[in-house]
Amino acid sequence: MTAAFIEALLDARRPVIMELKRQDAAGQDLFGDRSAARLVADYQEVGAPCLSVVTGRWFGGTPELLREVVAATDLPVLQKDFITRRSQLHQARESGASAVLLTAALLPRATLGHLVELGLSLGLTPFVEVVTEEEISRVPRAEECVIAVNNKDIGDRERGAGDLGRSSALLPAVLGSGTRCPVSAGAVRSPEDAARLLQEGFAGVLIGTGLLRAPSLPGWLDGLDAHRGTLVDPRHEPAPPPTIDIRR
Template sequence: MTAAFTEALLGARRPVIMELKRQDAAGRDLFGGRSVEDVVTAYEDAGAPCLSVVTGRWFGGTRALLHQVARSTELPLLQKDFITHRSQVEQSREDGASAVLLTAALLPKSTLGSLIEHAVQLGLTPFVEVTTEAETLRVPRARDCVIAVNNKDITTRERGPAHLGRSTDLLPSLRRTGTPCPVSASGIEHPDGAARLLREGFAGVLVGTGLLRAESLSRWIDDFDREHQDLPRPLERPQKSQ
Protein backbone atom coordinates (compact mmCIF):
# COMPACT_ATOMS: atom_id res chain seq x y z
CA MET A 1 0.00 0.00 0.00
CA THR A 2 1.26 3.46 -0.86
CA ALA A 3 -0.54 6.67 -0.02
CA ALA A 4 -0.71 10.00 -1.86
CA PHE A 5 2.45 11.41 -0.30
CA THR A 6 4.58 8.40 -1.24
CA GLU A 7 3.12 8.16 -4.73
CA ALA A 8 3.82 11.82 -5.39
CA LEU A 9 7.44 11.50 -4.32
CA LEU A 10 8.13 8.25 -6.19
CA GLY A 11 6.69 9.64 -9.40
CA ALA A 12 8.38 13.04 -9.24
CA ARG A 13 10.85 14.40 -11.75
CA ARG A 14 12.35 16.41 -8.89
CA PRO A 15 11.99 14.20 -5.80
CA VAL A 16 12.64 17.03 -3.36
CA ILE A 17 10.29 17.45 -0.40
CA MET A 18 10.35 21.21 0.02
CA GLU A 19 9.90 22.41 3.57
CA LEU A 20 8.24 25.38 5.21
CA LYS A 21 9.55 26.34 8.64
CA ARG A 22 9.47 29.77 10.15
CA GLN A 23 12.88 29.72 11.81
CA ASP A 24 16.03 27.66 12.03
CA ALA A 25 17.26 25.79 15.11
CA ALA A 26 18.95 28.95 16.41
CA GLY A 27 15.73 30.94 16.16
CA ARG A 28 16.67 32.93 13.04
CA ASP A 29 13.81 33.87 10.75
CA LEU A 30 13.67 31.92 7.48
CA PHE A 31 10.68 33.49 5.75
CA GLY A 32 12.36 36.86 5.32
CA GLY A 33 9.12 38.81 5.05
CA ARG A 34 7.51 36.32 2.67
CA SER A 35 4.01 35.13 3.37
CA VAL A 36 3.09 31.47 3.64
CA GLU A 37 1.32 31.81 0.31
CA ASP A 38 4.46 33.30 -1.28
CA VAL A 39 6.59 30.35 -0.19
CA VAL A 40 3.99 27.78 -1.25
CA THR A 41 3.65 29.37 -4.69
CA ALA A 42 7.42 29.44 -5.14
CA TYR A 43 7.66 25.76 -4.23
CA GLU A 44 4.82 24.83 -6.57
CA ASP A 45 6.52 26.76 -9.38
CA ALA A 46 9.73 24.87 -8.59
CA GLY A 47 7.96 21.57 -9.17
CA ALA A 48 7.71 20.31 -5.59
CA PRO A 49 5.92 16.93 -5.50
CA CYS A 50 4.97 17.42 -1.85
CA LEU A 51 5.66 19.79 1.01
CA SER A 52 6.84 19.46 4.59
CA VAL A 53 5.33 21.78 7.19
CA VAL A 54 7.15 22.17 10.50
CA THR A 55 4.66 22.77 13.28
CA GLY A 56 7.09 22.02 16.12
CA ARG A 57 7.78 24.91 18.49
CA TRP A 58 11.59 24.49 18.22
CA PHE A 59 11.27 26.03 14.78
CA GLY A 60 8.56 28.57 15.50
CA GLY A 61 5.85 26.30 14.18
CA THR A 62 2.17 26.06 15.06
CA ARG A 63 -0.84 24.14 13.81
CA ALA A 64 -1.98 27.40 12.23
CA LEU A 65 0.94 27.14 9.80
CA LEU A 66 -0.31 23.75 8.60
CA HIS A 67 -3.81 25.20 8.20
CA GLN A 68 -2.45 28.05 6.08
CA VAL A 69 -0.43 25.75 3.85
CA ALA A 70 -3.34 23.32 3.42
CA ARG A 71 -5.55 26.19 2.30
CA SER A 72 -2.91 27.33 -0.19
CA THR A 73 -2.10 24.11 -2.06
CA GLU A 74 -3.39 20.72 -3.11
CA LEU A 75 0.05 19.11 -2.84
CA PRO A 76 0.42 16.29 -0.27
CA LEU A 77 1.65 17.65 3.06
CA LEU A 78 3.88 16.16 5.74
CA GLN A 79 3.36 17.49 9.26
CA LYS A 80 6.63 17.59 11.18
CA ASP A 81 6.18 17.68 14.93
CA PHE A 82 6.75 15.37 17.89
CA ILE A 83 3.74 13.10 17.57
CA THR A 84 3.35 10.61 20.39
CA HIS A 85 -0.41 9.95 20.67
CA ARG A 86 -3.09 8.59 18.35
CA SER A 87 -5.17 11.72 18.88
CA GLN A 88 -2.38 13.78 17.34
CA VAL A 89 -2.44 11.57 14.24
CA GLU A 90 -6.17 12.16 13.94
CA GLN A 91 -5.68 15.90 14.41
CA SER A 92 -3.00 15.91 11.73
CA ARG A 93 -5.40 14.48 9.19
CA GLU A 94 -8.10 16.98 10.21
CA ASP A 95 -5.59 19.81 9.75
CA GLY A 96 -4.86 18.75 6.16
CA ALA A 97 -1.78 16.52 6.38
CA SER A 98 -1.20 13.52 4.11
CA ALA A 99 1.78 12.23 6.12
CA VAL A 100 2.93 12.45 9.74
CA LEU A 101 6.41 12.47 11.23
CA LEU A 102 7.10 9.71 13.74
CA THR A 103 10.49 9.93 15.45
CA ALA A 104 11.74 6.43 16.22
CA ALA A 105 14.25 7.63 18.82
CA LEU A 106 11.43 9.05 20.97
CA LEU A 107 8.93 6.22 20.73
CA PRO A 108 8.92 2.75 22.33
CA LYS A 109 8.55 0.01 19.73
CA SER A 110 4.97 -0.74 20.75
CA THR A 111 3.96 2.92 20.53
CA LEU A 112 5.68 3.34 17.18
CA GLY A 113 3.83 0.31 15.84
CA SER A 114 0.50 1.56 17.16
CA LEU A 115 0.95 5.00 15.62
CA ILE A 116 2.02 3.55 12.27
CA GLU A 117 -1.02 1.26 12.26
CA HIS A 118 -3.35 4.13 13.13
CA ALA A 119 -1.88 6.43 10.50
CA VAL A 120 -2.26 3.81 7.79
CA GLN A 121 -5.86 3.12 8.82
CA LEU A 122 -6.57 6.84 8.45
CA GLY A 123 -4.98 6.96 4.99
CA LEU A 124 -1.88 8.85 6.13
CA THR A 125 1.71 7.99 5.28
CA PRO A 126 3.89 7.30 8.33
CA PHE A 127 7.11 9.26 7.77
CA VAL A 128 9.40 7.48 10.22
CA GLU A 129 12.62 9.29 11.11
CA VAL A 130 15.66 7.24 12.17
CA THR A 131 19.26 7.93 13.10
CA THR A 132 20.67 4.45 13.77
CA GLU A 133 20.49 0.96 12.30
CA ALA A 134 18.79 -0.31 15.47
CA GLU A 135 15.99 2.25 15.03
CA THR A 136 15.65 1.30 11.38
CA LEU A 137 15.27 -2.39 12.09
CA ARG A 138 12.43 -1.93 14.58
CA VAL A 139 10.11 -0.06 12.19
CA PRO A 140 7.03 -2.27 11.63
CA ARG A 141 5.01 -2.21 8.40
CA ALA A 142 7.97 -0.61 6.65
CA ARG A 143 6.36 -1.20 3.24
CA ASP A 144 3.66 1.27 4.23
CA CYS A 145 6.16 3.86 5.47
CA VAL A 146 8.56 6.44 4.23
CA ILE A 147 11.70 5.84 6.30
CA ALA A 148 13.89 8.93 6.54
CA VAL A 149 17.39 9.31 7.91
CA ASN A 150 17.75 12.49 9.97
CA ASN A 151 21.23 13.84 9.29
CA LYS A 152 21.11 16.01 12.42
CA ASP A 153 21.01 15.31 16.15
CA ILE A 154 17.66 15.96 17.84
CA THR A 155 19.27 15.74 21.30
CA THR A 156 20.86 19.12 20.55
CA ARG A 157 17.66 20.42 18.95
CA GLU A 158 19.39 20.02 15.57
CA ARG A 159 21.69 22.94 16.33
CA GLY A 160 24.87 21.07 15.44
CA PRO A 161 26.32 20.22 12.04
CA ALA A 162 24.69 17.78 9.67
CA HIS A 163 26.27 14.40 8.93
CA LEU A 164 25.19 13.39 5.43
CA GLY A 165 27.40 10.34 5.77
CA ARG A 166 24.81 8.96 8.20
CA SER A 167 22.38 8.66 5.31
CA THR A 168 24.93 6.88 3.16
CA ASP A 169 25.78 4.47 5.99
CA LEU A 170 22.15 3.65 6.80
CA LEU A 171 20.83 3.27 3.25
CA PRO A 172 21.50 -0.51 3.11
CA SER A 173 19.51 -0.96 6.33
CA LEU A 174 16.64 1.10 4.95
CA ARG A 175 16.58 -1.03 1.81
CA ARG A 176 16.42 -4.22 3.87
CA THR A 177 13.24 -3.03 5.58
CA GLY A 178 11.36 -3.06 2.28
CA THR A 179 10.28 0.57 2.45
CA PRO A 180 9.38 1.75 -1.05
CA CYS A 181 10.67 5.22 -0.26
CA PRO A 182 13.95 5.76 1.60
CA VAL A 183 14.57 9.47 2.20
CA SER A 184 17.47 11.58 3.44
CA ALA A 185 16.36 14.56 5.52
CA SER A 186 17.80 17.62 7.26
CA GLY A 187 21.09 19.41 6.74
CA ILE A 188 20.99 19.16 2.93
CA GLU A 189 21.93 22.66 1.91
CA HIS A 190 23.22 22.44 -1.65
CA PRO A 191 21.82 20.98 -4.89
CA ASP A 192 24.89 18.85 -5.55
CA GLY A 193 24.51 17.20 -2.14
CA ALA A 194 20.84 16.50 -2.78
CA ALA A 195 21.58 14.99 -6.18
CA ARG A 196 24.41 12.88 -4.77
CA LEU A 197 22.09 11.30 -2.21
CA LEU A 198 19.61 10.43 -4.95
CA ARG A 199 22.44 8.97 -7.00
CA GLU A 200 23.35 6.76 -4.06
CA GLY A 201 19.84 5.32 -4.10
CA PHE A 202 17.53 7.47 -2.01
CA ALA A 203 14.05 7.92 -3.46
CA GLY A 204 13.79 11.47 -2.16
CA VAL A 205 15.42 14.19 -0.12
CA LEU A 206 13.88 16.69 2.28
CA VAL A 207 15.30 20.20 2.08
CA GLY A 208 14.20 23.16 4.18
CA THR A 209 16.73 25.73 5.32
CA GLY A 210 18.81 25.35 2.16
CA LEU A 211 15.85 26.34 0.00
CA LEU A 212 14.53 29.06 2.27
CA ARG A 213 17.96 30.71 2.47
CA ALA A 214 18.84 30.31 -1.21
CA GLU A 215 19.49 33.62 -2.96
CA SER A 216 17.53 32.26 -5.90
CA LEU A 217 15.26 29.23 -5.62
CA SER A 218 15.12 28.90 -9.40
CA ARG A 219 18.93 28.83 -9.57
CA TRP A 220 19.03 26.15 -6.84
CA ILE A 221 16.56 24.07 -8.87
CA ASP A 222 18.49 24.61 -12.13
CA ASP A 223 21.70 23.46 -10.46
CA PHE A 224 19.90 20.47 -9.00
CA ASP A 225 18.48 19.53 -12.41
CA ARG A 226 21.94 19.58 -13.99
CA GLU A 227 23.27 17.25 -11.30
CA HIS A 228 20.19 15.03 -11.28
CA GLN A 229 19.26 14.75 -14.96
CA ASP A 230 20.98 11.44 -15.65
CA LEU A 231 19.21 9.54 -12.86
CA PRO A 232 16.48 7.06 -13.92
CA ARG A 233 12.95 7.88 -12.70
CA PRO A 234 10.73 6.70 -11.25
CA LEU A 235 12.60 4.59 -8.74
CA GLU A 236 11.99 0.87 -9.07
CA ARG A 237 10.01 -0.20 -6.04
CA PRO A 238 10.60 -3.35 -3.99
CA GLN A 239 8.31 -6.24 -4.89
CA LYS A 240 5.81 -7.25 -2.25
CA SER A 241 6.26 -10.72 -0.86
CA GLN A 242 3.55 -13.22 -1.60
Protein backbone atom coordinates in the same frame (compact mmCIF):
# COMPACT_ATOMS: atom_id res chain seq x y z
CA MET B 1 -5.15 8.60 0.18
CA THR B 2 -2.57 6.79 2.28
CA ALA B 3 -0.09 6.40 -0.57
CA ALA B 4 -0.58 9.88 -2.06
CA PHE B 5 2.54 11.32 -0.43
CA ILE B 6 4.74 8.38 -1.45
CA GLU B 7 3.42 8.20 -4.99
CA ALA B 8 3.90 11.94 -5.51
CA LEU B 9 7.53 11.67 -4.49
CA LEU B 10 8.26 8.51 -6.48
CA ASP B 11 6.70 9.97 -9.63
CA ALA B 12 8.47 13.34 -9.36
CA ARG B 13 11.06 14.57 -11.84
CA ARG B 14 12.69 16.40 -8.94
CA PRO B 15 12.03 14.26 -5.84
CA VAL B 16 12.52 17.06 -3.33
CA ILE B 17 10.18 17.46 -0.36
CA MET B 18 10.15 21.25 -0.03
CA GLU B 19 9.75 22.44 3.52
CA LEU B 20 8.17 25.46 5.20
CA LYS B 21 9.94 26.22 8.47
CA ARG B 22 9.66 29.60 10.17
CA GLN B 23 13.00 29.47 12.01
CA ASP B 24 16.24 27.54 11.86
CA ALA B 25 17.63 25.67 14.87
CA ALA B 26 19.30 28.85 16.14
CA GLY B 27 16.03 30.78 16.04
CA GLN B 28 16.89 32.78 12.92
CA ASP B 29 13.92 33.78 10.78
CA LEU B 30 13.62 31.89 7.49
CA PHE B 31 10.41 33.35 6.08
CA GLY B 32 11.46 36.99 5.95
CA ASP B 33 8.62 39.02 4.50
CA ARG B 34 7.16 35.99 2.70
CA SER B 35 3.83 34.58 3.78
CA ALA B 36 3.13 30.86 3.92
CA ALA B 37 0.87 31.22 0.89
CA ARG B 38 3.64 32.99 -1.04
CA LEU B 39 6.13 30.20 -0.26
CA VAL B 40 3.61 27.55 -1.25
CA ALA B 41 3.08 29.34 -4.57
CA ASP B 42 6.84 29.55 -5.13
CA TYR B 43 7.27 25.84 -4.42
CA GLN B 44 4.37 24.89 -6.68
CA GLU B 45 5.77 27.05 -9.48
CA VAL B 46 9.01 25.06 -9.52
CA GLY B 47 7.18 21.74 -9.48
CA ALA B 48 7.29 20.59 -5.84
CA PRO B 49 5.82 17.08 -5.63
CA CYS B 50 4.91 17.45 -1.95
CA LEU B 51 5.49 19.80 0.96
CA SER B 52 6.62 19.57 4.57
CA VAL B 53 5.39 21.90 7.30
CA VAL B 54 7.23 22.18 10.60
CA THR B 55 4.70 22.80 13.36
CA GLY B 56 7.14 22.11 16.21
CA ARG B 57 7.86 24.94 18.64
CA TRP B 58 11.63 24.53 18.30
CA PHE B 59 11.35 26.02 14.84
CA GLY B 60 8.66 28.60 15.48
CA GLY B 61 5.91 26.36 14.15
CA THR B 62 2.24 26.27 15.06
CA PRO B 63 -0.75 24.10 14.09
CA GLU B 64 -2.13 27.16 12.30
CA LEU B 65 0.81 27.08 9.88
CA LEU B 66 -0.22 23.59 8.76
CA ARG B 67 -3.77 24.74 8.14
CA GLU B 68 -2.53 27.76 6.16
CA VAL B 69 -0.45 25.58 3.91
CA VAL B 70 -3.15 22.96 3.37
CA ALA B 71 -5.60 25.72 2.44
CA ALA B 72 -3.17 27.04 -0.17
CA THR B 73 -2.35 23.81 -2.03
CA ASP B 74 -3.62 20.47 -3.30
CA LEU B 75 -0.18 18.89 -2.90
CA PRO B 76 0.34 16.17 -0.26
CA VAL B 77 1.60 17.77 2.97
CA LEU B 78 3.75 16.27 5.71
CA GLN B 79 3.32 17.54 9.26
CA LYS B 80 6.63 17.61 11.14
CA ASP B 81 6.31 17.71 14.90
CA PHE B 82 7.07 15.46 17.86
CA ILE B 83 4.04 13.21 17.56
CA THR B 84 3.73 10.73 20.42
CA ARG B 85 -0.04 10.45 21.02
CA ARG B 86 -2.97 9.05 19.08
CA SER B 87 -4.87 12.30 19.44
CA GLN B 88 -2.15 14.11 17.48
CA LEU B 89 -2.74 11.82 14.51
CA HIS B 90 -6.44 12.62 14.54
CA GLN B 91 -5.62 16.32 14.71
CA ALA B 92 -3.20 16.01 11.79
CA ARG B 93 -5.84 14.29 9.70
CA GLU B 94 -8.46 16.91 10.59
CA SER B 95 -6.01 19.66 9.61
CA GLY B 96 -5.53 18.13 6.17
CA ALA B 97 -2.10 16.49 6.48
CA SER B 98 -1.28 13.59 4.16
CA ALA B 99 1.72 12.34 6.15
CA VAL B 100 3.01 12.64 9.70
CA LEU B 101 6.47 12.54 11.24
CA LEU B 102 7.10 9.74 13.73
CA THR B 103 10.51 10.00 15.42
CA ALA B 104 11.66 6.48 16.25
CA ALA B 105 14.12 7.71 18.88
CA LEU B 106 11.21 9.04 20.96
CA LEU B 107 8.90 6.05 20.63
CA PRO B 108 9.15 2.60 22.23
CA ARG B 109 8.57 -0.28 19.82
CA ALA B 110 4.95 -0.84 20.87
CA THR B 111 4.06 2.85 20.68
CA LEU B 112 5.68 3.22 17.27
CA GLY B 113 3.72 0.21 16.06
CA HIS B 114 0.42 1.56 17.37
CA LEU B 115 0.98 4.98 15.79
CA VAL B 116 1.97 3.50 12.44
CA GLU B 117 -1.14 1.32 12.41
CA LEU B 118 -3.44 4.17 13.41
CA GLY B 119 -1.86 6.55 10.93
CA LEU B 120 -2.38 4.11 8.08
CA SER B 121 -5.96 3.48 9.13
CA LEU B 122 -6.61 7.23 9.03
CA GLY B 123 -5.13 7.55 5.55
CA LEU B 124 -1.89 9.14 6.74
CA THR B 125 1.54 8.09 5.48
CA PRO B 126 3.89 7.44 8.43
CA PHE B 127 7.12 9.35 7.78
CA VAL B 128 9.37 7.48 10.22
CA GLU B 129 12.58 9.26 11.11
CA VAL B 130 15.56 7.08 12.09
CA VAL B 131 19.21 7.48 13.04
CA THR B 132 20.32 3.88 13.73
CA GLU B 133 19.89 0.40 12.29
CA GLU B 134 18.10 -0.66 15.47
CA GLU B 135 15.46 2.01 14.92
CA ILE B 136 15.01 0.88 11.33
CA SER B 137 14.39 -2.68 12.52
CA ARG B 138 11.49 -1.47 14.71
CA VAL B 139 9.43 0.04 11.90
CA PRO B 140 6.34 -2.10 11.16
CA ARG B 141 4.72 -2.20 7.73
CA ALA B 142 7.77 -0.45 6.33
CA GLU B 143 6.58 -1.01 2.77
CA GLU B 144 3.76 1.47 3.46
CA CYS B 145 5.96 4.02 5.24
CA VAL B 146 8.54 6.58 4.29
CA ILE B 147 11.72 5.79 6.21
CA ALA B 148 13.79 8.94 6.53
CA VAL B 149 17.34 9.13 7.82
CA ASN B 150 17.76 12.29 9.88
CA ASN B 151 21.26 13.65 9.30
CA LYS B 152 20.97 15.85 12.38
CA ASP B 153 20.57 15.04 16.08
CA ILE B 154 17.54 15.94 18.14
CA GLY B 155 19.70 15.60 21.26
CA ASP B 156 21.20 19.03 20.53
CA ARG B 157 17.95 20.36 19.02
CA GLU B 158 19.46 19.87 15.56
CA ARG B 159 21.82 22.80 16.08
CA GLY B 160 24.86 20.95 14.76
CA ALA B 161 26.03 20.87 11.16
CA GLY B 162 24.71 17.37 10.62
CA ASP B 163 26.33 14.39 8.94
CA LEU B 164 25.27 13.30 5.47
CA GLY B 165 27.49 10.26 5.92
CA ARG B 166 24.79 8.87 8.23
CA SER B 167 22.41 8.63 5.29
CA SER B 168 24.98 6.86 3.15
CA ALA B 169 25.84 4.42 5.93
CA LEU B 170 22.22 3.56 6.77
CA LEU B 171 20.86 3.33 3.22
CA PRO B 172 21.42 -0.46 2.89
CA ALA B 173 19.48 -1.09 6.11
CA VAL B 174 16.71 1.29 5.05
CA LEU B 175 16.36 -0.46 1.71
CA GLY B 176 16.44 -3.81 3.48
CA SER B 177 13.41 -2.77 5.54
CA GLY B 178 11.20 -3.06 2.48
CA THR B 179 10.25 0.60 2.20
CA ARG B 180 9.62 1.88 -1.31
CA CYS B 181 10.54 5.39 -0.28
CA PRO B 182 13.86 5.96 1.51
CA VAL B 183 14.47 9.66 2.20
CA SER B 184 17.45 11.65 3.42
CA ALA B 185 16.43 14.58 5.62
CA GLY B 186 18.31 17.42 7.28
CA ALA B 187 21.65 19.10 6.55
CA VAL B 188 21.13 18.84 2.78
CA ARG B 189 22.23 22.31 1.79
CA SER B 190 23.64 22.27 -1.71
CA PRO B 191 22.31 20.96 -5.02
CA GLU B 192 25.42 18.77 -5.21
CA ASP B 193 24.61 17.15 -1.84
CA ALA B 194 21.04 16.43 -2.94
CA ALA B 195 22.14 15.01 -6.29
CA ARG B 196 24.66 12.70 -4.66
CA LEU B 197 22.11 11.30 -2.20
CA LEU B 198 19.62 10.65 -4.99
CA GLN B 199 22.34 9.00 -7.03
CA GLU B 200 23.20 6.74 -4.11
CA GLY B 201 19.67 5.38 -4.09
CA PHE B 202 17.43 7.62 -1.98
CA ALA B 203 13.99 8.11 -3.48
CA GLY B 204 13.81 11.66 -2.17
CA VAL B 205 15.44 14.35 -0.09
CA LEU B 206 13.77 16.71 2.37
CA ILE B 207 15.15 20.24 2.31
CA GLY B 208 14.06 23.23 4.35
CA THR B 209 16.75 25.74 5.29
CA GLY B 210 18.73 25.21 2.09
CA LEU B 211 15.77 26.19 -0.07
CA LEU B 212 14.44 28.93 2.17
CA ARG B 213 17.85 30.64 2.18
CA ALA B 214 18.59 30.09 -1.50
CA PRO B 215 19.07 33.40 -3.38
CA SER B 216 17.10 31.84 -6.24
CA LEU B 217 14.86 28.81 -5.80
CA PRO B 218 14.73 28.04 -9.56
CA GLY B 219 18.50 28.48 -9.67
CA TRP B 220 19.01 26.01 -6.81
CA LEU B 221 16.88 23.42 -8.59
CA ASP B 222 18.61 24.04 -11.92
CA GLY B 223 21.83 23.26 -10.06
CA LEU B 224 20.30 20.01 -8.85
CA ASP B 225 19.39 19.08 -12.42
CA ALA B 226 22.90 19.88 -13.59
CA HIS B 227 24.57 17.79 -10.90
CA ARG B 228 22.22 14.87 -11.46
CA GLY B 229 23.19 14.97 -15.11
CA THR B 230 26.91 14.91 -14.44
CA LEU B 231 27.09 12.39 -11.59
CA VAL B 232 27.79 8.90 -12.86
CA ASP B 233 26.96 5.77 -10.91
CA PRO B 234 30.19 3.71 -11.05
CA ARG B 235 28.06 0.57 -11.36
CA HIS B 236 26.79 1.87 -14.70
CA GLU B 237 29.86 3.50 -16.20
CA PRO B 238 30.18 2.73 -19.91
CA ALA B 239 32.64 0.01 -20.77
CA PRO B 240 35.91 1.21 -22.30
CA PRO B 241 36.20 0.82 -26.06
CA PRO B 242 37.84 -2.39 -27.24
CA THR B 243 41.57 -2.32 -27.83
CA ILE B 244 42.46 -2.60 -31.49
CA ASP B 245 45.69 -4.32 -32.43
CA ILE B 246 47.08 -2.11 -35.20
CA ARG B 247 49.72 -4.72 -36.02
CA ARG B 248 47.15 -6.84 -37.86
